[in-house]
Amino acid sequence: RSLIMTCLSLVFKGIILEYVEGGESKTRSIDLLDLTPETDVTALVEEIQEREPLITASCLEHIIHLVQRLQEKLGEKQNHKFSLFKVLRTHILPLTNVAFNKSGSRFITGSYDRTCKLWDTASGEELHSLEGHRNVVYAIAFNNPYGDKIATGSFDKTCKVWSTETGKCYHTFRGHSAEIVCLSFNPQSTLLATGSMDTTAKLWDLEKGEEVATLNGHSAEIIALSFNTTGDRIITGSFDHTVAVWDVGTGRLLHTLIGHRGEISSAQFSWDCSLIVTGSMDKTCMLWNAVTGTHIATLAGHSKEVLDVCFDYAGQRIATASADGECVSTLKAILGSGMLLLGTAFRY
Template sequence: MKLKRFLLRYFPPGIILEYEQGGSVKTKSVDLLDLQPGTPVDAVVDEITRKEPLITASKTDQVRKLIIRLQEKLNQRDDHHFYLFKVLRAHILPLTNVAFNKSGSSFITGSYDRTCKIWDTASGEELHTLEGHRNVVYAIAFNNPYGDKVATGSFDKTCKLWSADTGKCYHTYRGHISEIVCLSFNPQSSMIATGSMDTTAKLWDVETGVEVSTLSGHSAEIISLSFNNYGDELITGSFDHTVSIWDVRTGKRIHTLIGHKAEISSAQFSWDCKLVATGSMDRTCKIWDAATGRCIGTLRGHDDEVLDVAFDYTGTHLLSASADGTARCYDTVSHNVISTLQGHEGEISKIAFNPQGTTVLSASSDKTARLWDPDTGACKQILEGHTDEVFSCAFNYEGNTIITGSKDNTCRIWR
């Protein structure tokens, strides 16, 4: 094994090692989730060199400089005020979803008009229209961190794989017998998972277009799925009130998370893959130990259905968004409420931390998106102008650009 170069990852803080082994180039990441601006640098360097054989004594100076750069980034003030940069009359029918590529240089929109469009963020220019689906394009994703491919899942029961650069369709994945409502690439970009109203999830090979396995076991539609950061496990959330954790290599179920009393709306792994958070129509969130499948906390307080959940990168804070018009920020260790985000006049369907974990973004049926301080619950800014429900929102990787998607058929870029 020979170390070729270091790559820096600001959010969450980490150093990526690119190395050569057996003639091929591989990467591994040194995660520094606990790094703070005041953490003693030498102690971090000692810890890394003790655990990581690729980093020899001659490389410690380089590592020290990288850690200082990460600390400088963490120390930057977060007082960004967003302004409306562009309104895109994106589609002839309402949008379903929006998503950035890793760098934030482009983003995609899905729509009831049966297409997905790729946009240039800096200019607001349409780059490609991905046409071919015969029904609503509901689920969309870039193969981040690479960003050279786009997957689209449709009510026509198929998933398609496209070139982000040319708009060419590589594969059409057929096999589901009902609508596809969620999808995700694994981190290696070698596999796509699709979840369907037919109660199954399927794994597909990106390169060959072949079905790898069918994950059967749920008794109602699967509406949420995501890989962990290693790509070896997948979680599926279902209307059957349960969440399943699957072994991607074997297609076998590892755990069934049982305890919610109504449909699951959202299920997420924490960045370090140790925790799973679930939101449910039963008005609660639950936190689970991913290794054992045991419920370690039930988070209460909402007066209506929980529609979305999101971790920060440390896994110590969890957001919940509810149909009661409020959001909450919880401490995942104590399970206490840190803050309640109040101000929206309609249900909140989408919620996210910025990459730094210092600001919360919410999208609501009251036609606005809002920015919040997660520690105090104070509203920092209201993103106004949409003329119908805002149901999708996302930060770019740097956290300095936002896209909002609305039922008014437009998408807005905020900078």
């Protein structure tokens, strides 16, 4: 293993190690679920160091400092106040999507005007207008955590990859026979996945600029897709009421998650890749074992369609957004037997 750089980010009671092994960028998460304002941070980090070879003596003090910062955050009283920061008149037609880079210093907007625009967050300055699509730019993404590339998916059936710094178009990917409505970079930024109304998803090699695989298996439009954090699995959600789990290396279908009675709206892996959460137009959210594809629980309670779902970074909560106007946060407790107990749901 060649450790070129160790970068740590604060997440919900945990840290993320970013490193390079064999020329490939990888990440490893370390949970700190037992961390409290009274914890001896130095002793905790030294204990973690004993079982984690990525934490070397040269970066030990830096890690201790980061965990101490996280500990300070845990002791702060939560009294957030929100105010309007800036209003930008960005496009001549309605926007379809918006996305930040990892640091939040820049963001992108997609629009019915067929363009994607890159903005400086602090100043509100337009840095680049990415032009070239012949129809609505519907799906957009940065290749976080790097942030040096932008992908745009369009109703013109193509996907384009752009340079964040220059606005130059690196590649135009053609192959879908219908509108592209979702896309995602893998964590290593070597692949791009696109989902289409043509019922397929495709994987594209970012260096070679060519198609790697076509994921066939759904009988209706694919409207959601997501890589896991290791980049070896991808899930696709479809209007055929199912979610498919695929092996990225081979393009092979591993599991089909069957149980929803309506179109899939959203699907996501937990940070540790062990769970999958899915939202549906059937007004429910479902939890699945990502390894076996088995159904764990159904979260019911919304009176209208569930439009979006997500895990927190610690994998302890699931948030669902619905057309009924409510956002529900569900607390998940893990028992010693390995079973899952769904606890209190909090509405906002």
